[in-house]
Amino acid sequence: MFVKNAWYVAAWAHEIGPVPFARTLCGVPVVLFRDRGTGKPAALLDRCCHRGTPLRFGQVVPEGLECGYHGMVFDTAGACIRIPGQASIPPKARVQAFPVVERDELIWIWMGEPDRADPGKIVPYPFHNDHARWPHKCQVYHVKANYMLLVDNLMDLTHLAFVHKNTIGGNPKAHVEAKMTVTPTDDGLHFIRWLMDSAPPPTYAKAVPLAERIDRWMEFQYIAPGAVLQWTGGIDSGKGAVENRNQPGFSLRIFHGLTPETDTTCFYFWSAANGYRQDDPGATDALFHEIDTAFREDKAIVEAQQAMLTARGEQGLIDIVSDAARVHMRRAVKRMIAAEAASEATGA
Numbered sequence: 001m002f003v004k005n006a007w008y009v010a011a012w013a014h015e016i017g018p019v020p021f022a023r024t025l026c027g028v029p030v031v032l033f034r035d036r037g038t039g040k041p042a043a044l045l046d047r048c049c050h051r052g053t054p055l056r057f058g059q060v061v062p063e064g065l066e067c068g069y070h071g072m073v074f075d076t077a078g079a080c081i082r083i084p085g086q087a088s089i090p091p092k093a094r095v096q097a098f099p100v101v102e103r104d105e106l107i108w109i110w111m112g113e114p115d116r117a118d119p120g121k122i123v124p125y126p127f128h129n130d131h132a133r134w135p136h137k138c139q140v141y142h143v144k145a146n147y148m149l150l151v152d153n154l155m156d157l158t159h160l161a162f163v164h165k166n167t168i169g170g171n172p173k174a175h176v177e178a179k180m181t182v183t184p185t186d187d188g189l190h191f192i193r194w195l196m197d198s199a200p201p202p203t204y205a206k207a208v209p210l211a212e213r214i215d216r217w218m219e220f221q222y223i224a225p226g227a228v229l230q231w232t233g234g235i236d237s238g239k240g241a242v243e244n245r246n247q248p249g250f251s252l253r254i255f256h257g258l259t260p261e262t263d264t265t266c267f268y269f270w271s272a273a274n275g276y277r278q279d280d281p282g283a284t285d286a287l288f289h290e291i292d293t294a295f296r297e298d299k300a301i302v303e304a305q306q307a308m309l310t311a312r313g314e315q316g317l318i319d320i321v322s323d324a325a326r327v328h329m330r331r332a333v334k335r336m337i338a339a340e341a342a343s344e345a346t347g348a
């Protein structure tokens with residue numbers, strides 16, 4: 001079951017162009033396109049109200065999206081505005097439209113009740129617009145796992161030492177000894193981990209000159225249900241990193257957008273921003289490739305995990321100390337789902 005009344009990432013802005021773009025989101029087949037006149041994105045149910053043909057097989061025309069079967073045309077609000085060979089258009093000739101907003105290089109979609117779609121609730125990510133200070137590259141994976149397994153993965157960073165030992169990991173002891181502060185918020189949680197006096201992991205050492213021991217932080221903000229904002233870095237030990245993180249060293253920002261496709265599959269949108277050698281496009285590329293390698297390691301783990309959970313269920317699984325943030329996160333999502341169910345029941 002998914003939270004419906006929430007903004008999810010539907011696509012990177014650059015993915016939506018002059019041809020219809022289909023993607024199943026929260027179990028619903030959606031077709032995205034850009035209005036030819038305004039350039040604004042639109043999202044419709046990918047099912048023509050005539051014979052049910054997926055609209056993705058149609059084409060974008062000046063008035064909207066034309067079905068590829070018999071040529072009915074729908075505007076960005078889903079209303080049919082043309083039926084070939086027929087003058088009158090019945091009011092029922094329409095397809096469901098979903099609120100969409102293009103912001104910070106992302107296309108956000110609202111899969112719930114349209115009246116409740118408040119663009120003010122979209123997770124702000126201004127760093128995507130700041131190409132000078134945060135040059136970045138972006139990616140999307142199709143992952144064969146429930147999106148919450150990826151949120152779990154991001155909420156329990158003790159996996160770094162094991163899954164990512166050759167990339168962003170660092171030494172296991174430092175991870176276990178990390179000082180972690182978890183703060184629940186209204187819509188998710190915030191946590192910061194400090195790994196004091198630890199060896200810089202290969203990714204950091206490759207990026208900038210660092211001392212043999214650094215103080216590392218990993219700051220994560222989870223905004224339920226599908227956004228995680230990360231700021232990570234390291235500064236030579238003894239320089240007061242805890243008091244001031246805006247000093248020379250290594251730092252990067254990662255946007256994570258997790259959007260359900262089905263119960264056992266999802267889309268993982270992420271961007272990696274170079275906050276250390278901003279005038280060096282090679283450094284941004286190198287960072288992207290390091291993170292891409294690391295995240296493919298996560299993808300492989302959660303896909304294997306999903307396959308096992310599908311086969312054997314979740315019964316008997318236990319929580320350990322490092323699950324603290326994950327447990328808070330799961331509670332936040334449960335609260336949202338329960339609140340939605342309650343309001344639906346009241347409405348009914």
Ligand code: FES
Nearest residue numbers: 048050051067070
């Ligand atoms: S199925 Fe779309 S116009 Fe006939």
Ligand SMILES: [Fe+2]
Nearest residue numbers: 153163294298
């Ligand atoms: Fe990971």
